Every structure is written in structure tokens, then in C-alpha cells.
Amino acid sequence: MGRFWEIDFTRGIALVMMLASNFVTDLQFFTNYTKFSEFWFWFARITAFIFIFLVGISLNIGYNKAKQEGKANFTKYLKRGLFIFALGLLITVITYFIIPQAYIRFGVLHLIGISIILAYPFLRLKRGVSLWLGLAFIVLGLLLPQPNFSSVDYFPPLPWFGVVLLGLYFGKLWYAQGERKFNLRHEISKKNPICFLGRNTLWIYLIHQPIFIGILYLLGVKLF
Numbered sequence: 001m002g003r004f005w006e007i008d009f010t011r012g013i014a015l016v017m018m019l020a021s022n023f024v025t026d027l028q029f030f031t032n033y034t035k036f037s038e039f040w041f042w043f044a045r046i047t048a049f050i051f052i053f054l055v056g057i058s059l060n061i062g063y064n065k066a067k068q069e070g071k072a073n074f075t076k077y078l079k080r081g082l083f084i085f086a087l088g089l090l091i092t093v094i095t096y097f098i099i100p101q102a103y104i105r106f107g108v109l110h111l112i113g114i115s116i117i118l119a120y121p122f123l124r125l126k127r128g129v130s131l132w133l134g135l136a137f138i139v140l141g142l143l144l145p146q147p148n149f150s151s152v153d154y155f156p157p158l159p160w161f162g163v164v165l166l167g168l169y170f171g172k173l174w175y176a177q178g179e180r181k182f183n184l185r186h187e188i189s190k191k192n193p194i195c196f197l198g199r200n201t202l203w204i205y206l207i208h209q210p211i212f213i214g215i216l217y218l219l220g221v222k223l224f
Helices: 005-031 037-068 074-098 108-118 127-143 157-174 193-199 201-218
Strands: none
Touching (some): 005 037, 005 201, 037 108, 074 108, 074 201, 193 201
16 A cells, blocks of 8 residues: 555645745744734634644554554554654743743644544544544534633644544545545656655654744844
8 A cells, every 4th residue: 555646745735835834923923024914824724724634634544554564553653643742842842942932832743643642543433433523623622712822833632633533534535445535637746846745744844943943044033
């Protein structure tokens, strides 16, 4: 079972959107940039939805592959989830010392790490469970009061784990048993640069902010 180019391509597009969104966030934070704020607000949330939705789809595809190899055990997901969550904690510590007034308490890596662990039972259940609980978690998260703290990156499990569960549902629908259940009229090479980005999102995510801050510094922006 190989990779599906359309997943890598879509994730690569989401990554480019995330880079644009985060650079604007840096401009807003460090330069008080305020133009098109409503547009960027919704742009960031649409980007996050796509990215996190793909986490659910990818978990389902990976689970089917692991099941075929006899490696679909909870320990595998626990280790992977804790690793990504630990990266999130590292970013928490770094941002606490750099921007203590808006450091990352529970960002996208925290969410993905926890979601990998929490999603394991849902991978083994019928897809309808993921759909209805995912919708319920999203609605519940939207109804909960907003936090009274500032953070440059905040993705609480409610509602965002619900988006992961929606991804699981559609992953089971579109890629049942790890096979594509729909036809694509056009193929894109796996060597496509967007697909390359989609295969390396974690490491690009980890290095992009130091690069952005370096660019702002070179442009003469007063950072701290």
C-alpha cells in the first residue's frame, strides 16, 4: 500500500496556507498589522480545518497499512502521539520565554499528539461513530465559553478533535481497507513540489517560525 498523491498534495496546499497565515500572524503580533483582519481570521480557521481533517484521513490510511503488516497496536499510536505532543511541549517552553504574554499553551502539535492517541479506539469502530461524535464534539466546542487568555496558537480538543473524527469518517468512506474508493481523472506526480511539502509538513512546521522571525529581523522589525 503506497501513499496517495492527492492526500500529500492537499496537505501541501494546507501547509502553504498555514505558512501564509502564520506569517501574517507574526506581522500582526510584531508590527500591529491590522489590514484584512477578518479575512485572515477565517483564512486561518479554514486552513486549520483542512490540516486537521487530513490528520483523521491519514490516521485511517495508516491504520489499514499497519493492520496489514500486523502492527496496528495501541503502543505504536501511543509512542507516536507522545512524540508529537512532546514537540508541542518544546514549542510551549520556547514561546514562553520569547513571547510570555501569548505563548503557545495547546497548539496544533499538542492537538495532533493527543488526537493520535485518542483516535485509536475510533479506528476500530464503525465509521458512523466517528461522524456523530465528531459533529457532537465540534458543536460542544463551539458552545463552550472562549478562554480569557491570549495565545498565538490555540487548538483545544473541543472542537478540534471533532474535526479529526470527521476525517476518520471520510477516511473510512473514501479509503476503506486502505484503497481509494473513487476515481481521479488526473494524476499528479509524487515528485511534485507541493506533494513534497505534504510529505514533510512536521519538519517544515518546526523550522518555519525561526525563518520568519529571521526575515522580520533582517527587514528591521523590532521583535522583542
